[in-house]
Amino acid sequence: MLDVRKDFPILDNCKEAYFDNAATTFKPLPVIDAVSNYYCNYTANAFRGNYKNAEIVSNLLDETRREIAEFINADYEEIIFTSGATDSINKLVNMMQLSKRDCILCSRVEHHSNLLPWMNKAKVEFIDMDQNLKINPNSLKDRLLIGDVNCVTFSDVSNVTGIRQNSKEIISICRSNDVRTFLDVTQSIGHFKVDVKNLDCDYLTFSSHKILGPSGVGILYIKKERQEELKLSIFGGGMVNHIGEKNEYKPAPFCFEAGTPPIEGIIGFKAAVQYLNNLQYKNIQAYENKLFSKIVNEIISLDFITEINPSDDKSIPIFTFRPKNPDIDINFVTKLLSDSYGVALNSGFQCCQPLYSYLKIDGGIRISGYIYNNEKDVLRLKNALLSIESILK
Secondary structure, three states: OOOOHHHOOHHHHOOOEEOEOOOOOOOOHHHHHHHHHHHHHOOOOOOOOOOHHHHHHHHHHHHHHHHHHHHOOOOHHHEEEEOOHHHHHHHHHHHOOOOOOOEEEEOOOOOHHHOHHHHHHOEEEEOOEOOOOOEOHHHHHHHHHHOOEEEEEEEOEOOOOOEEOOHHHHHHHHHHOOOEEEEEOOOOOOOOOOOHHHHOOOEEEEEHHHHOOOOOOEEEEEOHHHHOOOOOOOOOOOOEEEOOOOOEEOOOOHHHOOOOOOHHHHHHHHHHHHHHHHHOHHHHHHHHHHHHHHHHHHHOOOOOEEEOOOOOOEOOOEEEEEEOOOOOOHHHHHHHHHHHHOEEOEEEOOOOHHHHHHHOOOOEEEEEOOOOOOHHHHHHHHHHHHHOHHHHO
């Protein structure tokens, strides 16, 4: 049993039962303290000076990169700091030098961040899915046999359904066809272990703020064998050893990190990773399985709502539903739940319009739980829904 609520000072002040963790998570004291300590005690730029505070900051960023590399079983030079998953994907797409002749395969459950950058540069095709909205491996094999596919990009876990793809199988199929793979683990890595060597993907990303860390920072993993294929697309300080007739750029990962990094975010990122490691994923999963069972048992039994994609194949505590009343404005529902009953949910398309178009549904209301939610929160949510039953059914 996890007992972490005492670590999150916002819970002393936030009067809502917060169920929008798929959008962003609360921050524990070690993360807050790490960021505050940087601001209060040793503010300086990184890798720009040899005075004491600059060396402290440089060493902390170096330690963070090593910590995150170990966190996902990568090598030091394969971890590139970005401002988040969206930034990671855009940077990668630009460095891949794609054109409209290049075909990118993706799933219909993708977040817009893992769709629009590819659509802007290349030709995007959707892969067929099964009844659980997971990539159909046989359809993928058939499409890859046709040829002309540059990369297959997909999210490990959907931020709408909470269902996990068979990521290792998909990557293995692509590897057998000599096709590159990009994996977005932004929704999954806060819930279970990610191992890039075991997965054998070419590229991967996630954001700090989804795993208890600060906003404005994330990582882009690029497998060493793929780094020389990329063309640098962002230029500035910190990435070059010598400027002359032929510029001499620093080796990876520094050649991919032009400009001042998000220092305080990276320092907080390190604290968040350490916090998760200390909790241990087995304990997180055991707690979340119990929490999700509680959500399902208490909420799915309500006869005036409908889950948008019923499935027993859930992997994280995400549950998205629609009121039975087709005329009710779902944004009004979540506003009412917040203002009158102190429950925070997410309404709309969750940046996944192609999925909702595929399902022929005009958005949904998402419940997404995490390690500091408890049964009291779930019962509060259920009672709030029961209180507005008359407008939902």
